[in-house]
Amino acid sequence: MEGGVDYLIDERKKAQFDVEAMKVAWAGSRQAFELSDRIAKLVANDPIFEKFSRPMLGRKELFKNSLRKVAHAWKLIIDLRLSEEEAKLLRHYIDEPAYTDLQWEMFIPAIEGQGTEEQKRKWLPLARKMQVIGSYAQTELGHGSNVQGLETTATFDPQTDEFVIHSPTLTSSKWWPGGTAKVSTHAIVYARLILDGQFHGVHGFIVQLRNLENHTPLPGITVGDIGMKFGNGAYNTMDNGVIRFNHVHIPRNQMLMRVSQVTREGKFVQSDVPRQLLYGTMVYVRQKIVADASKALSRAVCIATRYSAVRRQFGSRNGGPEIQVIDYKTQQSRLFPLLASAYAFRFVGEWLKWLYTDVKQRLEANDFSTLPEAHACTAGLKSLTTSATADGIEECRKLCGGHGYLVSSGIPELFATYVPACTFEGDNVVMMLQVARFLVKTVSELGYKQPVGTTAYMRRVTALMQSNCAVRTAEEWLNPGVVVEAFEARSTRMAVACGQRLAKFENPEEGFAELSADLVEASLAHCQVIVVSKFVEKLQQEIPGKGVKRLLEVLFYVYALFLLHKHQGDFLATGYLTPKQASLANDQLRILYSKVRPNAIALVDSFNHTDHLLSSILGRYDGNVYPKLYEAAFNDPFNDSDIADGIHQYVQPMLRQELHSAKL
Numbered sequence: 128m129e130g131g132v133d134y135l136i137d138e139r140k141k142a143q144f145d146v147e148a149m150k151v152a153w154a155g156s157r158q159a160f161e162l163s164d165r166i167a168k169l170v171a172n173d174p175i176f177e178k179f180s181r182p183m184l185g186r187k188e189l190f191k192n193s194l195r196k197v198a199h200a201w202k203l204i205i206d207l208r209l210s211e212e213e214a215k216l217l218r219h220y221i222d223e224p225a226y227t228d229l230q231w232e233m234f235i236p237a238i239e240g241q242g243t244e245e246q247k248r249k250w251l252p253l254a255r256k257m258q259v260i261g262s263y264a265q266t267e268l269g270h271g272s273n274v275q276g277l278e279t280t281a282t283f284d285p286q287t288d289e290f291v292i293h294s295p296t297l298t299s300s301k302w303w304p305g306g307t308a309k310v311s312t313h314a315i316v317y318a319r320l321i322l323d324g325q326f327h328g329v330h331g332f333i334v335q336l337r338n339l340e341n342h343t344p345l346p347g348i349t350v351g352d353i354g355m356k357f358g359n360g361a362y363n364t365m366d367n368g369v370i371r372f373n374h375v376h377i378p379r380n381q382m383l384m385r386v387s388q389v390t391r392e393g394k395f396v397q398s399d400v401p402r403q404l405l406y407g408t409m410v411y412v413r414q415k416i417v418a419d420a421s422k423a424l425s426r427a428v429c430i431a432t433r434y435s436a437v438r439r440q441f442g443s444r445n446g447g448p449e450i451q452v453i454d455y456k457t458q459q460s461r462l463f464p465l466l467a468s469a470y471a472f473r474f475v476g477e478w479l480k481w482l483y484t485d486v487k488q489r490l491e492a493n494d495f496s497t498l499p500e501a502h503a504c505t506a507g508l509k510s511l512t513t514s515a516t517a518d519g520i521e522e523c524r525k526l527c528g529g530h531g532y533l534v535s536s537g538i539p540e541l542f543a544t545y546v547p548a549c550t551f552e553g554d555n556v557v558m559m560l561q562v563a564r565f566l567v568k569t570v571s572e573l574g575y576k577q578p579v580g581t582t583a584y585m586r587r588v589t590a591l592m593q594s595n596c597a598v599r600t601a602e603e604w605l606n607p608g609v610v611v612e613a614f615e616a617r618s619t620r621m622a623v624a625c626g627q628r629l630a631k632f633e634n635p636e637e638g639f640a641e642l643s644a645d646l647v648e649a650s651l652a653h654c655q656v657i658v659v660s661k662f663v664e665k666l667q668q669e670i671p672g673k674g675v676k677r678l679l680e681v682l683f684y685v686y687a688l689f690l691l692h693k694h695q696g697d698f699l700a701t702g703y704l705t706p707k708q709a710s711l712a713n714d715q716l717r718i719l720y721s722k723v724r725p726n727a728i729a730l731v732d733s734f735n736h737t738d739h740l741l742s743s744i745l746g747r748y749d750g751n752v753y754p755k756l757y758e759a760a761f762n763d764p765f766n767d768s769d770i771a772d773g774i775h776q777y778v779q780p781m782l783r784q785e786l787h788s789a790k791l
């Protein structure tokens with residue numbers, strides 16, 4: 128057997144559920160599935176969107192090719208009259224970081240969320256027709272996480288009714304904004320507002336960067352690319368930029384003025400809108416990043432699962448086939464929790480999208496009551512899902528053995544493109560510390576204020592602190608109420624313990640800094656409660672299709688009991704579980720893996736990923752791995768000639784012992 132074609136055919140026959148129905152459950156609805164499937168095929172069948180060769184291209188060629196893809200996509204959007212939703216799917220399936228990500232996911236949302244009605248009327252139609260191209264220039268060389276520490280200034284000049292945008296120091300240079308180095312004509316620049324010598328906080332300003340006719344930078348603007356980033360291909364299709372402003376004048380009406388206004392006379396007016404709305408674009412993008420995590424993790428898991436069924440090692444009897452590596456319990460205990468995590472993140476992402484839509488509607492009606500919770504949820508879940516996904520992609524590489532390290536496995540580029548998600552849009556530790564602030568506040572108010580939303584479980588603080596887990600057999604872990612309660616009790620106990628230790632500090636900020644590592648762990652525990660409970664809520668809905676719900680229940684238990692096993696130190700230290708109960712959970716986990724095993728290939732098929740999206744020989748749908756790996760090796764341009772450049776010059780003289788007289 129040269130390839131694994133028959134192996135995957137056999138595996139698909141083992142499925143105990145309706146794969147087509149599972150595809151719908153994964154997509155969210157039949158309509159969402161059909162839409163997504165149609166756009167995926169449109170991209171996969173268009174040669175301009177080819178991406179297999181991307182890691183082999185030099186930076187300039189890579190970037191130009193990316194510009195070509197965006198232009199082709201825009202043409203398709205117009206010619207096929209694609210809706211905004213379809214256009215977003217198109218960008219997802221093209222799978223190439225580009226300036227349009229910033230245009231549609233940051234520049235436009237920033238104007239929508241922070242602009243006045245007049246500003247929206249002027250800028251949004253231009254941006255939506257791509258007549259201006261915008262980026263999001265917040266981070267500077269010297270400051271990223273600390274937004275209030277930004278140094279760029281926007282000083283109002285009452286003489287001209289303009290703001291003067293200036294970079295007073297080297298460290299104030301804008302550094303990282305995607306799309307800026309070579310493409311964007313405009314940027315939302317975050318700068319310290321200065322009126323009559325007084326600082327009035329950091330605000331967003333629409334600044335034109337380039338001449339719309341010939342694309343040259345405008346006077347006073349120095350702009351360039353910050354250099355190559357991690358990995359081949361990967362995020363290098365994006366032109367992350369550096370910008371320096373030298374007293375650049377912009378009209379007063381280009382400050383985004385929904386939150387606060389500057390009058391013609393240069394007076395600062397603070398509206399009733401909380402200043403945190405200035406950070407609203409980040410809340411939106413963090414929510415998008417959570418939704419994206421399941422897509423990235425499911426890709427890696429799909430590759431590793433298919434390959435694990437094709438790959439065989441050891442155990443051959445009488446010349447018969449060796450064992451499929453997916454049958455090793457160690458492989459299952461590493462792979463199946465990631466498979467279950469992909470589903471868990473899919474469902475929590477769906478819920479977070481709902482939460483964001485709700486908060487957006489409230490904000491439009493000037494109801495800001497749910498903003499703190501939305502901020503804590505998006506920050507915390509962004510941190511949890513991206514960290515787990517980045518680690519998960521790397522684990523999938525290892526699950527594929529040596530071949531996982533080949534670019535043609537599709538995993539290295541996926542990893543290199545994905546990992547910055549742990550840093551951008553808020554470093555993951557900094558984000559967990561935001562959750563910690565929210566939790567500490569919630570815990571300190573428990574005596575007189577009922578917690579709501581995702582912290583509502585803490586209303587039962589007394590019971591959660593006092594009662595202990597009642598599980599006596601492995602079977603008793605198969606109860607969603609029992610599992611969720613264990614996570615809630617552990618989280619409540621960790622948060623309350625942090626609160627009690629914090630109360631011993633005279634200065635709360637000092638205490639917060641001192642205990643920050645424990646606070647991050649308590650925040651993670653709370654975020655895990657959210658993911659686990661949202662999975663349970665999903666299971667309480669009607670899920671059609673033979674065996675679909677049953678398999679999702681299995682995946683829920685795998686996800687939750689795997690986390691419980693991984694963090695059993697917390698569950699034991701807080702006293703909610705006994706060592707025996709933790710051990711029973713682990714026993715149940717092994718039983719669950721054997722339930723996943725016959726369904727593993729069908730479960731990854733249910734992601735409905737095209738071979739184009741996976742861009743992986745190991746993860747091919749047909750399993751034809753070895754012949755295609757062999758073919759790809761000899762198609763590599765490096766194999767164009769048997770004698771590589773440099774052989775005659777540097778190797779042959781060595782073989783002939785003539786190195787000293789050779790010209791090096």
Ligand SMILES: CC/C=C\C/C=C\C/C=C\C/C=C\CCCCC(=O)SCCNC(=O)CCNC(=O)[C@H](O)C(C)(C)COP(=O)(O)OP(=O)(O)OC[C@H]1O[C@@H](n2cnc3c(N)ncnc32)[C@H](O)[C@@H]1OP(=O)(O)O
Pocket residue numbers: 228229232233263265266271272273274275305403404406407409410412415416419498499502544545548550551552553554557561564
């Ligand atoms: C490979 C691709 C993978 C995925 C992509 C998928 C989809 C994305 C699609 C497109 C995007 C494309 C690419 C993305 C490129 C990345 C772009 C960027 O990185 S832009 C820059 C992002 N920068 C940051 O995230 C900076 C992080 N820092 C902050 O957010 C803040 O400074 C801070 C850490 C929250 C602290 O703020 P500050 O010091 O001002 O505030 P305080 O700590 O004093 O807090 C005051 C008060 O406000 C609350 N608060 C803070 N932030 C928010 C908020 N966003 N909303 C609501 N409330 C907020 C805070 O909790 C405090 O509350 P209090 O305690 O007072 O009640």
Ligand SMILES: Cc1cc2nc3c(=O)[nH]c(=O)nc-3n(C[C@H](O)[C@H](O)[C@H](O)COP(=O)(O)OP(=O)(O)OC[C@H]3O[C@@H](n4cnc5c(N)ncnc54)[C@H](O)[C@@H]3O)c2cc1C
Pocket residue numbers: 229263264265266270271272273302303304305362367547550551552553554555556557560
């Ligand atoms: C690929 C990519 C694309 C990006 N695109 C954009 C863009 O389009 N626009 C834009 O404006 N920015 C962009 N950024 C910048 C990004 O948003 C920042 O890098 C990010 O917010 C992290 O900030 P930082 O670099 O200042 O990290 P730092 O804050 O310097 O972090 C360094 C370390 O310090 C730790 N740390 C920092 N503060 C604390 C604290 N209070 N407590 C404990 N630990 C702390 C962090 O955990 C981290 O370990 C991009 C970044 C990347 C990598």
